Amino acid sequence: MLTADIPPNQSIYIQNLNEKVKKEELKRSLYCLFSQFGKILDVVALKTPKLRGQAWVAFSEVTAASNAVRQMQNFPFYDKPMRIQYAKAKSDCITKAEGTFVPKDKKRKQEEKVERKREEAQRPHTANGPTSQNGAPAPSFQPNGQEAMPPNNILFIQNLPHETTSPMLQYLFEQYPGFKEIRMIDAKPGIAFVEYEDDVQSSMSMQALQGFKITPQNPMVISFAKK
């Protein structure tokens, strides 16, 4: 019931977004928030009566979309839990890249073609049970090969130069809204925890500072802390 029966797609469809947020800000925030799952090709949001409160995020990989659908389900975003599904159709940015883009006025015809094809395809074995295509989801991985943690208001920072101090980190991380504190452990150099007021704010900061180099050899590796 919650998970609609829509086949995987590299684009996700998000609803229950806060309609008070301006379109451009919404798109930027969605971009920041979802970049943690992989490369984003496009974010689409419209404020027309029929389409407000919804958005599409097109990823370069289906696996990124899958992780996003699972992990960000009900994520509180501007005070409202996001409802995420796979998109029903390919994004224009995808079909354009594939060379199969069909301009708007011709889309209607195209859809009819597809329907006819389906009817012809008289399924040989008529198994009409629920298609459990996502029975055993593959473990989710970040682009950097790290296992993805679910969102958390606390960030885990790795690969810091050992001489890093907490004021140095504070200087960097306090630029982003919701910053609360830095925690470092003397016995464990090279890592730190950074706390924000909520998951949205920590996600924004992660996106902004991911890979930031305190020294040329030390690109920061930022993930959500374990709960």
Added chain:
DNA sequence: AGCACA
């Protein structure tokens, strides 16, 4: 609730 590409 609402699946588009202004």
